[in-house]
Amino acid sequence: MANVATSKKACTVNPLKMSQPIGGTLAFMGIRGSMPLLHGSQGCTSFGLVLFVRHFREAIPMQTTAMSEVATVIGGFENVEQAVVNIANRTKPEIIGICSTGVTETKGDDVEGFIKLIRQRHPELDHIALVYVSTPDFKDAFQDGWQKTVAKIVDEIVDVPAPGAERDKRRINVLPGCHLTPGDIEELREIILAFGLEPTFLPDLSGSLDGHIPDDFTPTTLGGVGLPEIAAMGSAGFTIAVGNHMHRAAEAMEKKTGVPYAVFDRLTGLTPNDELMSLLASLSGQAVPNKFRRQRSQLIDAMLDGHFSFGGKKIAVGAEPDLMWAISSWLTEMGAEITAAVTTTASPLLEKMPTQDVLIGDLEDLEARAADCDLIITHSHGRQAAERLGIPLFRYGLPTFDRLGAAHRVSVGYRGSRDLIFEIGNIFMADGHEPDENTWRQVDEHADSDGAAAAAH
Structure with a gap:
């Protein structure tokens, strides 16, 4: 704790x-x-x-x-x-x-x-x-x-359903947290649609801030979820909330309309996505599509490929509580160590963080705690601290204004988790943290022994 x-x-x-x-x-x-x-x-x-x-x-x-x-x-x-x-x-x-x-x-x-x-x-x-x-x-x-x-x-x-009205079990409400990008929301939509379910996202930044060119100018938002769709969310079969801070909205939905809900505190990593697939299979009555089984296999392979680059690395993270929880939990599973954690506001997740201390503070506090780290993870305002310390910076969260494509980054689902391994692992390798020859020799010997055992079996 x-x-x-x-x-x-x-x-x-x-x-x-x-x-x-x-x-x-x-x-x-x-x-x-x-x-x-x-x-x-x-x-x-x-x-x-x-x-x-x-x-x-x-x-x-x-x-x-x-x-x-x-x-x-x-x-x-x-x-x-x-x-x-x-x-x-x-x-x-x-x-x-x-x-x-x-x-x-x-x-x-x-x-x-x-x-x-x-x-x-x-x-x-x-x-x-x-x-x-x-x-x-x-x-x-x-x-x-x-x-x-x-x-x-x-x-x-959101409208209250009429007494005795039957719910549409194919419709799913999704309440994404503020730490999800438009790209994350689009990835979740594709996952849910693949099970034959119909998701309604509130809010839906993937429709309004996904970087598309509209046919006509509009002074308001370019897209997103419409008011009629929001009003109809009370007759859906289930609500999925992503991020601990979305408990409040999910509870409000259940209290007002009776729609049951589940909250995922993160969707980055293997285990939480296994739980999501299990839930969607249960709600839809369908087996998990083969493409997700293959994506899961790819994620596991990426974890095997990347954990030698992550193992033992000391990482400093500065972010909103739910974003910090998602990335830090995943990094710990990859073998890294969170040695500095600074966030912005109180949250029930902070005491569960996989680190010794969590500080509600600023980037100066993060800089003071990150001196012996191998990587700093925060938004673009942390670039000066990273430069002063001579430590690589992985820009994550809002605002990211000195790199392109921040709105399209995907770090949820099997694919997003896999790509995050490649992004951060490549930073370690570029900074001279590539595994040495002895490590690769041990990997080869381990693979050879596993292969021989499998053949004998």
Whole structure:
């Protein structure tokens, strides 16, 4: 069991975490026809906008209530009303997702009350969903904002099935965590479809931020899950949540609609994907398709090929709790050692981390603990620390702005886990950590003995 501590420094140096409203905004971007709206100053929205543009390299729809000092003191109703009306008239969204920020939370704006009054004064907006999420950026972190937003969408948009209505057992709800990329979501969709099941993802970044070229310009999100599909999730047969922080949304779904659920704290590695395949086979009544059996065999072979490069390596990881848990658990299974772990917010997973200590801190804390490591794993803001220490950096998580293809990286499923072995293993080999001749000789002797034993048997 890891010891979990929180940094007591007077200030954050080289921040690791991103704020709650940014996490909530990204969740709204997984809905078709959405316009995220940050209730705060223009600078709050500009920061998030630049971060997303640099990571996804796409046009990002975001708006702000543009709170000034005077408006903040007086109250933000007029700013919220004007922003909602202008967005409705100019961009024609299906949903406006409103996230609070630190300045408006400190003032204590009653945004839920604002929305009720706006509804009364502007009946022409009845066809637009208005969803408000309290996401103060002076507490918690990115994945907290994401989980609150998904849970709120479930509470407000998912319909309660009629009494006695029969569930469609072929339909599966999937609630992906914020640590999954659009590429991860697409991989999970292909896996579920292969079992003859019909998945609905909430949110679905694979439809809106997967880097495609639209036929026509739209000022809102380019794709994602639609409001009718979200409303119908209450009649699905089962819910799969990916990431411990998605417990809240899965529980909200079950409480409101009665749909049972299972939570996978990670889908990187052999065992959790075996469990996923077993669940999907049970839900569909079908055998696991042969292509996944072959992918499993490929993953095992890659683990055998790669564990000599991973064995005994000391690794420092800085990431959101669920992302850190997924990559660290997998690295430990590959024979590596997590000697430095720094994260952004509290989580039940932190005490289970395969390391001695976990610190809720910043990248300066990670740098101080990573001096004797063989690899640093964090997002692109860790590049300066890696350069100072002379240690290779594996860019993982959001934001990754100095490399192409971050949105398309896949690290879930058998294929994603296999490719992750190759990516990180190649970094070790390029940095002079390739196994020596004695190690390869032992491998050959082991293979020869296994082959002879198999032949004799």
